Amino acid sequence: MASSYSKTRKLIIFGTEDFADIAFEYFTHDSPYEVVAFTADRAYVKDATKFGLPVVAFEDIEATFSPDDCHFFGAVVYAQLNRLREDVCKRAKVKGYQLASYVSSRAFVWRNVKLGEHCFIFEDNTVQPFASIGDNVVLWSGNHIGHHSKIGNHCFLTSHVVVSGWVEIGDYCFVGVNSTLANNTRVGDGCWINHGACLSGDIEARSLVRAGGSEITPLNEAVLFRSLARSSRARPK
Structure with missing residues (x-):
């Protein structure tokens, strides 16, 4: 192209x-x-x-x-x-x-969305009216950010994440592929939401949200990133 x-x-x-x-x-x-x-x-x-x-x-x-x-x-x-x-x-x-910042020409970002500095918004993202996205945020392909929702600073949303209306995501959060956050959900700072999680209530800061039953446990970053590193080394090259 x-x-x-x-x-x-x-x-x-x-x-x-x-x-x-x-x-x-x-x-x-x-x-x-x-x-x-x-x-x-x-x-x-x-x-x-x-x-x-x-x-x-x-x-x-x-x-x-x-x-x-x-x-x-x-x-x-x-x-x-x-x-x-x-x-x-x-x-x-x-x-x-x-x-x-980069905003794909193939993303839909409504005119009154507030967008912070140093953001990267891939194709097929929909960001609805009155939403706000903080500084240093990555929205990978194909997410839906609902009206009046707020994504904090230093966040990373992977792909096909549904953020419904009036959701608040705190700073330093990761949201995995195919996760869903229902209306009015509040996610505290420093949370890791695993792929496929479904949330419909408030999440305390520094929580690890697992998929399946969307189990929530305290987040230990050192343990989490050691596990991710082991998984990455185990992948075929």
């Missing part, structure tokens, strides 16, 4: 893994941004180029790509319940970069 946008802004993408690949594609072919470089912390820079563009250590990035000329996007997923992505944004702003 050829971009129909005039490239009026330059962009640096932080990251060299899958989300960086995806962000490059969307920004390149469906936004006014021209990606000019990738960056990562020096210890994680493995190659000099990516997609024909330079990969520059973050520690040195402003010497080559000035904050006066370039915007910045942190292509980091939900590690540490989105705190890692938040930290990348903070460090970029200290260097003087303005954070970029």
